[in-house]
Amino acid sequence: MPIGKCSVCRVQLTKENCRPSIFKKGSGYCNACINEWQKRWYRAHPEAGREKRRKYWTLERRLARSREAQEFKKLAISHYSNGTMACANPFGEHLTPYRNLLALTINHIEGGGGRHRKKAKYWSFYKWLARHEFPEGFQVLCMNCQMIKKIVNNEMHSELQNRDKTQPQT
Numbered sequence: 001m002p003i004g005k006c007s008v009c010r011v012q013l014t015k016e017n018c019r020p021s022i023f024k025k026g027s028g029y030c031n032a033c034i035n036e037w038q039k040r041w042y043r044a045h046p047e048a049g050r051e052k053r054r055k056y057w058t059l060e061r062r063l064a065r066s067r068e069a070q071e072f073k074k075l076a077i078s079h080y081s082n083g084t085m086a087c088a089n090p091f092g093e094h095l096t097p098y099r100n101l102l103a104l105t106i107n108h109i110e111g112g113g114g115r116h117r118k119k120a121k122y123w124s125f126y127k128w129l130a131r132h133e134f135p136e137g138f139q140v141l142c143m144n145c146q147m148i149k150k151i152v153n154n155e156m157h158s159e160l161q162n163r164d165k166t167q168p169q170t
Ligand SMILES: [Zn+2]
Pocket: 006, 007, 008, 009, 010, 011, 029, 030, 031, 032, 033, 034
């Protein structure tokens, strides 16, 4: 197939490395060069980038995304509660299963949930869980039990630290 090279980096244009219209024309820029050019342009025009994002994130798009996040949340809560959709109730807080989805969260059993969350590139932690086929080590907790867990863990932590301090130096 007679097809040209990228006008900038001289790479051979193929169906995979350039846009269909450019491939058809047989001359132009490869995707990498276009992306690089765009990146540079938006870096030089930060206000244009902001404006574009503002226009893109219409109310409809934001609502659609939040609905999608809710769906992933339901999937995750269902998975980690074995379908009961209830708080794991590790402190005996609830006499009847607690099921208000608004106050249910996925909790990292060993802690470190925050660090985990930051590492995930996904816009939704629930989506990240779904995409990784619901890895082990998570549980469903309501905000209440999560707060209790935090305090209990912190107390244990400081107790251990105090014990360390009071131990005679050898
Ligand atoms: Zn190129």
